[in-house]
Amino acid sequence: MSSEPARRSRGAVLQDVLPESLGFGTIFAPLVVTAWYRxxxxxxxxxxxxxxxxxxxGAKALQYGQSVFEGMKAYRDLGERSPESxxxxxxxxxxxxxxxxxxxxxxxxxxxxxxxxxxVVDLVAALDEYVPGRRGQSLYLRPTMVGTTExxxxxxxxxxCYTVLATPSDxxxxxxxxxxxxxxxxxxxxxxxxxxKAAGNYAASFAVSERLLERGFHQPLWLDAATRGTxxxxxxxxxxxxxxxxxxxxxxxxxxxxxxxxxxVMRLVExxxxxxxxxxxxxxxxxxxxxxxxxxxxxFGTGTAAVVAPVALxxxxxxxxxxxxxHETAARLREQxxxxxxxxxxxxxxxxxxxxxx
Ligand SMILES: *Cc1c(COP(=O)(O)O)cnc(C)c1O
Numbered sequence: 537m538s539s540e541p542a543r544r545s546r547g548a549v550l551q552d553v554l555p556e557s558l559g560f561g562t563i564f565a566p567l568v569v570t571a572w573y574r575x576x577x578x579x580x581x582x583x584x585x586x587x588x589x590x591x592x593x594g595a596k597a598l599q600y601g602q603s604v605f606e607g608m609k610a611y612r613d614l615g616e617r618s619p620e621s622x623x624x625x626x627x628x629x630x631x632x633x634x635x636x637x638x639x640x641x642x643x644x645x646x647x648x649x650x651x652x653x654x655x656v657v658d659l660v661a662a663l664d665e666y667v668p669g670r671r672g673q674s675l676y677l678r679p680t681m682v683g684t685t686e687x688x689x690x691x692x693x694x695x696x697c698y699t700v701l702a703t704p705s706d707x708x709x710x711x712x713x714x715x716x717x718x719x720x721x722x723x724x725x726x727x728x729x730x731x732x733k734a735a736g737n738y739a740a741s742f743a744v745s746e747r748l749l750e751r752g753f754h755q756p757l758w759l760d761a762a763t764r765g766t767x768x769x770x771x772x773x774x775x776x777x778x779x780x781x782x783x784x785x786x787x788x789x790x791x792x793x794x795x796x797x798x799x800x801v802m803r804l805v806e807x808x809x810x811x812x813x814x815x816x817x818x819x820x821x822x823x824x825x826x827x828x829x830x831x832x833x834x835x836f837g838t839g840t841a842a843v844v845a846p847v848a849l850x851x852x853x854x855x856x857x858x859x860x861x862x863h864e865t866a867a868r869l870r871e872q873x874x875x876x877x878x879x880x881x882x883x884x885x886x887x888x889x890x891x892x893x894x
Pocket of ligand 1: 733769771772773793795796797798838840841
């Protein structure tokens with residue numbers, strides 16, 4: 537990938553002078569990847585300085601939401617593997633394949649997965665000093681593809697812009713969260729776009745999540761749109777329920793996003809062998825009743841941004857408020873996953889792609 541001028545012209549914010557608390561997604565690193573799709577083909581990606589991307593208000597992405605994204609992370613190597621600690625991308629090929637799936641679903645060209653991975657590797661290598669050094673922190677990466685063609689015909693764009701933004705971040709939700717069982721709106725319908733990372737899925741959740749924040753809740757827990765009887769997932773996290781020795785999560789469907797973290801958590805639990813992992817429908821009423829009876833239950837979310845987020849409180853419109861006290865499975869899985877992601881564990885090397893400094 538070629539790079540445009542002045543790679544480090546904006547006084548580098550070095551790894552060790554990044555603030556102790558980074559927040560999530562608010563500090564942008566000064567370099568981005570950009571690649572254009574024009575006249576039926578992808579042009580060579582370039583590394584360039586962060587700045588506005590020229591776009592008309594008539595662009596398909598803005599008018600019709602033709603926009604897809606990924607969320608993935610580069611973690612500092614905290615293992616003993618190399619003195620020159622580089623960083624690791626976590627399961628980048630899985631994100632690349634999902635990005636291609638999302639694009640297809642929205643009538644966009646696929647970015648070849650190997651191009652996706654190489655752009656991300658080049659960006660992380662160039663931004664090595666922005667990969668923060670504390671456990672749980674990461675350089676969060678946001679690949680995005682938008683339709684840029686400017687006309688209002690209700691057809692897909694023919695020109696597209698692929699970008700990768702990088703932001704040194706803390707994990708989202710480091711404290712247990714309060715979740716709201718949403719019985720009115722739904723996140724995804726059968727045959728819709730709920731199983732891909734379409735930007736519009738998030739926009740459709742905003743009115744609900746803003747209303748919840750005012751009431752002290754962090755995330756809606758979405759139910760299936762057809763019956764409103766079973767648990768599907770959170771806005772940006774899959775959901776798990778540990779009930780005694782069983783770890784349950786809804787089976788993948790066209791209304792559930794196939795999370796890379798979801799899959800990783802299931803694999804770690806299968807490795808450990810102490811809990812039985814089951815992909816099965818989780819009726820909401822049964823779950824709430826079991827929590828109310830005081831059964832041994834944990835609920836947690838999984839996603840790249842949060843890693844593993846334990847649930848402290850479940851509430852709903854009727855005034856129901858149920859506290860969940862145990863978080864030991866969620867806490868253990870979070871640490872196990874971070875061990876793998878930071879290269880501290882000796883298992884699941886196949887999930888890591890090592891990136892040196894460029
Ligand atoms: C991105 C996302 C997730 C989490 O997926 P990961 O690959 O684990 O980051 C879960 N649900 C939805 C709806 C998402 O958009």
